[in-house]
Amino acid sequence: MYEVIVNQLKQIERSHHVKVLFAVESGSRAWGIASKESDYDVRFIYIHPVDWYLTIDPQGIGKKRDVIELPIHDHLDISGWEVTKALRLFRKCNPSILEWMRSSPIYLQPYSFISKLRLLEDEVFNPKSMLSHYIQIAKQNYASLQGENVKVKSYLYALRSLFACKWIEQFNEIPPIHFQHLLSQMKVDGKLRNEIEQLVKSKVFDKRETIRPIPIFNDYIEHELYSLQDYIKNLYGEKNNPTVQLDKLFRETLREVWNEKFDAF
Known part of the structure; x- marks a missing residue:
């Protein structure tokens, strides 16, 4: 099944013209409470080419989709978040993405993105x-x-x-x-x-x-x-604001993935 999942992720890269930064098992299989019949819940973070982000049109619902979802088929459930969506949720201490960062097996991790993101966990933990x-x-x-x-x-x-x-x-x-x-x-x-x-x-x-x-x-x-x-x-809910570090990571990831140099960043 591992090879099937990796091949599906590679097909997503080709068909959507994106790069997968990180892909991992989620849900019951990652939690250690799955049966043989449980779905494979694959979650991933992806990034578009530089030009996709350089536009005068705003991102958001109805403008640019920030998720990729495949229909569930043969116990395989695959969906992913665009990187800036993932980073905004990480900034809010979103438990889903924090769980992905602790999940296994890891299907794809070809870049330094997740390793660098893990270094910022203390900044967002709330x-x-x-x-x-x-x-x-x-x-x-x-x-x-x-x-x-x-x-x-x-x-x-x-x-x-x-x-x-x-x-x-x-x-x-x-x-x-x-x-x-x-x-x-x-x-x-x-x-x-x-x-x-x-x-x-x-x-x-x-x-x-x-x-x-x-x-x-x-x-x-x-x-x-x-x-x-x-x-x-009785808990204090104040959050840190690591936006500067996350913006920096986003730009570094664009450079690393697409091998582009841009003075504006």
Whole structure:
């Protein structure tokens, strides 16, 4: 599958006249909770030639698309963000792009872009912003856990989001993305931990999609959501503004990828 994905990315470069800066697995396969039937969620960042950016017409919706998406086919879901979109979201401490930067396998990384971007993570890390994101995901998944039969992945997505929040609360740093890595640092009692590990096994090996609600999970999720929402109220949400560094990285990447010299930059 690795070669199929790389070939698809190379085809995207040719058909859209772009260069892929970074491409990685995302979602359940990167989180360590995928079954054999899980989709391959490939995410990438790409850059256009210099002339695409030198225009009097504004970028944005209805002007210039800043995403490339392929139809899902044969368990393969591929989509990417244009580099300036990615950098603006990175500036906002967007958890999705920060997760991509920690994901594996890496399908393409032919340039220095991601290595340089990783050096700026401390400039954009904002605990309150990340916590808000993961709390919202946990709440959305928890809302779907109230029926007679519920999805296994909804439990795992809610728990993973809560664990990411607890990691930020405990270590004040961007959390890892692998489910078991997060779980290993969580302070949960033995019974709950065993139930979680069994749930992961049922998702990965038993291919179970739905189960009856598990009260111990619902109680834990509800309790942690209340606790985290109280905690976040007292956090200071001020962000650094690394725009100068990100502009510099963008220009350096244009030069590196397209081998163009331009005095204006």
